[in-house]
Amino acid sequence: xxxxxxxxxxxxxxxxxxxxxxxxxxxxxxxxxxxxxxxxxxxxxxxxxxxxxxxxxxxxxxxxxxxxxxxxxxxxxxxxxxxxxxxxxxxxxxxxxxxxxxxxxxxxxxxxxxxxxxxxxxxxxxxxxxxxxxxxxxxxxxxxxxxxxxxxxxxxxxxxxxxxxxxxxxxxxxxxxxxxxxxxxxx
Amino acid sequence: xxxxxxxxxxxxxxxxxxxxxxxxxxxxxxxxxxxxxxxxxxxxxxxxxxxxxxxxxxxxxxxxxxxxxxxxxxxxxxxxxxxxxxxxxxxxxxxxxxxxxxxxxxxxxxxxxxxxxxxxxxxxxxxxxxxxxxxxxxxxxxxxxxxxxxxxxxxxxxxxxxxxxxxxxxxxxxxxxxxxxxxxxxx
Numbered sequence: 001x002x003x004x005x006x007x008x009x010x011x012x013x014x015x016x017x018x019x020x021x022x023x024x025x026x027x028x029x030x031x032x033x034x035x036x037x038x039x040x041x042x043x044x045x046x047x048x049x050x051x052x053x054x055x056x057x058x059x060x061x062x063x064x065x066x067x068x069x070x071x072x073x074x075x076x077x078x079x080x081x082x083x084x085x086x087x088x089x090x091x092x093x094x095x096x097x098x099x100x101x102x103x104x105x106x107x108x109x110x111x112x113x114x115x116x117x118x119x120x121x122x123x124x125x126x127x128x129x130x131x132x133x134x135x136x137x138x139x140x141x142x143x144x145x146x147x148x149x150x151x152x153x154x155x156x157x158x159x160x161x162x163x164x165x166x167x168x169x170x171x172x173x174x175x176x177x178x179x180x181x182x183x184x185x186x187x
Numbered sequence: 188x189x190x191x192x193x194x195x196x197x198x199x200x201x202x203x204x205x206x207x208x209x210x211x212x213x214x215x216x217x218x219x220x221x222x223x224x225x226x227x228x229x230x231x232x233x234x235x236x237x238x239x240x241x242x243x244x245x246x247x248x249x250x251x252x253x254x255x256x257x258x259x260x261x262x263x264x265x266x267x268x269x270x271x272x273x274x275x276x277x278x279x280x281x282x283x284x285x286x287x288x289x290x291x292x293x294x295x296x297x298x299x300x301x302x303x304x305x306x307x308x309x310x311x312x313x314x315x316x317x318x319x320x321x322x323x324x325x326x327x328x329x330x331x332x333x334x335x336x337x338x339x340x341x342x343x344x345x346x347x348x349x350x351x352x353x354x355x356x357x358x359x360x361x362x363x364x365x366x367x368x369x370x371x372x373x374x
Contacts, residue, residue: 030217151344151347151348152340152343152344152348152362153339153340153344155347156339156343156344156346156347156348157338157339157340157343157344159343159347160338160342160343160346160347161338161339161343175339182369
């Protein structure tokens with residue numbers, strides 16, 4: 001009557017992610033693998049075996065949760081997709097729970113090229129999400145944006161303004177409209 | 188034969204800033220006021236009295252040092268000023284010592300509106316630096332940019348790319364040229 005290994009593995013991952021989010025939300029910015037394992041009710045050795053380091057656990061939890069919290073919309077138009085998405089990002093950045101994850105992601109900044117590549121690997125799924133939105137727009141004959149433009153013109157300003165408490169209402173929509181206007185698509 | 192209070196006060200501030208940078212560079216991300224005071228060779232009570240909290244000491248050290256490391260240039264043209272500046276930011280973000288300060292600044296993210304206002308106060312000098320560059324350009328009859336545009340189109344992408352290890356050579360210059368092109372000033 002054993003449970004499927006995949007099911008157990010997914011439950012451990014879920015419990016570990018929950019533990020990370022809870023501990024971070026409680027203000028424990030220096031959370032250790034031991035604390036995470038205790039809170040998740042799993043063996044510290046299996047957390048070490050699966051993730052290898054505290055920073056990797058936090059990065060995995062943060063990227064997984066933020067990606068789930070901010071799904072890429074499919075509204076039928078590029079402007080609609082981007083507007084819906086930045087509105088969701090804006091809202092998430094204003095919520096304490098998501099802000100904690102963002103802060104954690106930033107607190108595990110890569111300090112070596114290897115860590116940088118590892119982080120890029122974690123973010124690759126997110127880049128693929130964005131690429132799909134842009135590909136759909138290109139297929140419909142709408143303007144052709146690059147992931148780099150989305151990063152520089154939409155994501156970066158929203159993140160930095162959230163970090164410095166300089167967000168203003170409707171700013172995300174204005175960023176989308178300005179980007180599309182600069183590509184010959186006035187609103 | 189006492190020393191001027193201003194001189195002593197400035198030396199304490201300098202010693203405390205040095206201590207913060209050293210401790211952070213050594214990887215002590217959870218540095219306390221006690222450790223900072225010990226390293227600086229000053230009384231913890233006077234650090235508490237002057238700054239009030241650990242986050243304020245770190246924020247003061249980070250903003251002061253980053254502002255000194257990245258002075259706003261005065262080259263005679265807006266494109267020249269912005270290009271020189273983004274090159275300096277790019278270089279600073281690639282240096283481990285400055286990266287530590289940036290990381291520290293992000294690790295003391297405001298979590299309440301009051302902290303947000305306090306942080307905005309620390310950054311006000313920097314905003315004034317940028318405004319001066321833009322005012323000089325407007326006085327010369329060059330194009331009129333806003334601090335918001337500089338934040339969204341130049342600072343935010345450079346910061347976020349540095350954080351995610353996605354910086355590419357010459358990216359800062361391309362951001363400046365694209366911003367000016369979008370204002371009718373092709374390079």
